[in-house]
Amino acid sequence: xxxxxxxxxFGVDTRPLRQQIADALQRAIIEGDLKxxxxxxxxxxxxRLGVSRAPVREALQLLxxxxxxxxxxxxxxxxxxxxxxxxxxxxxxxxLLEAYAIGQLAERRGGEVLGALRDTCREMASLxxxxxxxALLDADERFHHLVIQGTDNELLASVWSSIHMRVRQIIALxxxxxxxxxxxxxxxxxxxxxxxxxxxxxAERLLRTHLDRTxxxxxxxxxxP
Amino acid sequence: xxxxxxxxxFGVDTRPLRQQIADALQRAIIEGDLKxxxxxxxxxxxxRLGVSRAPVREALQLLxxxxxxxxxxxxxxxxxxxxxxxxxxxxxxxxLLEAYAIGQLAERRGGEVLGALRDTCREMASLxxxxxxxALLDADERFHHLVIQGTDNELLASVWSSIHMRVRQIIALxxxxxxxxxxxxxxxxxxxxxxxxxxxxxAERLLRTHLDRTxxxxxxxxxxP
DNA sequence: CTGTTGTCGACTGTCGACATTATCACGCCA
DNA sequence: TGGCGTGATAATGTCGACAGTCGACAACAG
Numbered sequence: 169x170x171x172x173x174x175x176x177x178f179g180v181d182t183r184p185l186r187q188q189i190a191d192a193l194q195r196a197i198i199e200g201d202l203k204x205x206x207x208x209x210x211x212x213x214x215x216r217l218g219v220s221r222a223p224v225r226e227a228l229q230l231l232x233x234x235x236x237x238x239x240x241x242x243x244x245x246x247x248x249x250x251x252x253x254x255x256x257x258x259x260x261x262x263x264l265l266e267a268y269a270i271g272q273l274a275e276r277r278g279g280e281v282l283g284a285l286r287d288t289c290r291e292m293a294s295l296x297x298x299x300x301x302x303a304l305l306d307a308d309e310r311f312h313h314l315v316i317q318g319t320d321n322e323l324l325a326s327v328w329s330s331i332h333m334r335v336r337q338i339i340a341l342x343x344x345x346x347x348x349x350x351x352x353x354x355x356x357x358x359x360x361x362x363x364x365x366x367x368x369x370x371a372e373r374l375l376r377t378h379l380d381r382t383x384x385x386x387x388x389x390x391x392x393p
Numbered sequence: 394x395x396x397x398x399x400x401x402x403f404g405v406d407t408r409p410l411r412q413q414i415a416d417a418l419q420r421a422i423i424e425g426d427l428k429x430x431x432x433x434x435x436x437x438x439x440x441r442l443g444v445s446r447a448p449v450r451e452a453l454q455l456l457x458x459x460x461x462x463x464x465x466x467x468x469x470x471x472x473x474x475x476x477x478x479x480x481x482x483x484x485x486x487x488x489l490l491e492a493y494a495i496g497q498l499a500e501r502r503g504g505e506v507l508g509a510l511r512d513t514c515r516e517m518a519s520l521x522x523x524x525x526x527x528a529l530l531d532a533d534e535r536f537h538h539l540v541i542q543g544t545d546n547e548l549l550a551s552v553w554s555s556i557h558m559r560v561r562q563i564i565a566l567x568x569x570x571x572x573x574x575x576x577x578x579x580x581x582x583x584x585x586x587x588x589x590x591x592x593x594x595x596a597e598r599l600l601r602t603h604l605d606r607t608x609x610x611x612x613x614x615x616x617x618p
Numbered sequence: 619c620t621g622t623t624g625t626c627g628a629c630t631g632t633c634g635a636c637a638t639t640a641t642c643a644c645g646c647c648a
Numbered sequence: 649t650g651g652c653g654t655g656a657t658a659a660t661g662t663c664g665a666c667a668g669t670c671g672a673c674a675a676c677a678g
Contacts, residue, residue: 182639183466184466184467184660184661184662185661185662186661187466209628209629209630210629210630211628211629211630219662219663220662220663220664221630221663221664222447222661222662222663222664223661223662223663225451225630225631226450226451226454226661229451229454229455230454232458233457233458235548235551241408241409241412241630241631241669242409242629242630242631242668242669242670243629243630243669243670243671244629244630244670245630253547254548257546257547257548257549258548260546260548260549261546261548261549261552264489264490264493265489268489321482321485321486322478322482323460323479323482323483323485323486323556324482324485324486326460327486327552327556331548331552407669409630409631409632410631410632411631432659434658434659434660435659435660436658436659436660444632444633445632445633445634446633446634446660447631447632447633447634448631448632448633450660450661451631466639466660466661467638467639467640467659467660467661468639468640468641468659468660469640469659469660470660619678620677620678621676621677621678622675622676622677622678623674623675623676623677624673624674624675624676625672625673625674625675626671626672626673626674627670627671627672628669628670628671629668629669629670629671630667630668630669630670631666631667631668631669632665632666632667632668633664633665633666633667634663634664634665634666635662635663635664635665636661636662636663636664637660637661637662637663638659638660638661638662639658639659639660639661640657640658640659640660641656641657641658641659642655642656642657642658643654643655643656643657644653644654644655644656645652645653645654645655646651646652646653646654647650647651647652647653648649648650648651648652
């Protein structure tokens, strides 16, 4: 995941247009503004943004690497459909990657990131009593991101990021209320405790429970035929 | 991995140029013709191939998704360096993905692909006595590809493919002789046996041994500073 | 009525030219 | 001598225009 590669003086973004466009489109997709099946027509996007088609094309290819869009030669680009299988596969992969990361973290008793994990847990706990779902989801995302980063494995982080984009899209499309924020916050604390105790097995089991609750469940309400 | 997306009547390749160019460059990289650190200059490639820069740029972005090249805005594209860390991370991820796949396969006693796995094993056994290393490596690759495909998880397959490109590059750069082809062939037979027996644990252990032998070991001889 | 062929509109693929950026050698000056 | 602006140069980024392809529908032959 990217830190802003340059820090401009007055909000002038000097990154290549393809990245700015890709960011904008990605946001629109994972926020649900662009829905599965929607056609991404280069000419439209280009004129709408006031740029030429070249950077738009390159942006669309960037999105394809996160599997957010389907690029079919000579036919066009569409927001990728979300079948039940897609949701299940994303969940499986996410679980596989994060379980590995948790295991690694537990072996080192959390390493450098243990403190940051605890901070995030505290934040979640305080957010749980309020009703800012958005902030709670952000904190949750930060937590899992920290877990991945904790392994110091760039390849793992890269793969996880691309899959996480799809997960966020899934969560956005099914905008379901969080049922029990307090339980979720507590769950994370338990995970951190298991990591700190070096108990990889328990940490993985808790993680699995958490992910099962938040990402997988009847996907029928979000798939577009 | 890609079956040729169209079957032309007389070898006329109607795929977009970007894909043809990407294939050519990818082959050059994973065969070792292009070495880590080599600069991929759009103008050069374009004039050399007799095309314009646009499809070359898009091809380079495709390669970036497999992490075969580094694209730095306004600076250029280079064949990605292979540090010891890169090799280790690729190995870790490959092991993680394939171990999962083997486990899934074992749970179903091999499913549809068990026959194909056995065929490949027989092929490896017969190749082991000869000295066509290339053919043996191809068979080995086919075996692992079958394992991944056997899970019927497209996302897993996609992630594995992109990582496998790097693995092939690593293998090509350290062109070390295969020490004991017969042992390798036998190892695969044992893996298949464990899958057929539904013994996931043994299958994963055997796989780990096999991969440790073939991909990881003193990478000092292939890293370029 | 059915299957094939021609045509049209919309969109993607490719091209060559121009704008912008990074790099590095060069000369200036303390 | 050594650090620092300052050009020249070579590469990438972007643009507008043109060519190629696809899908759909109309026209036609059997």
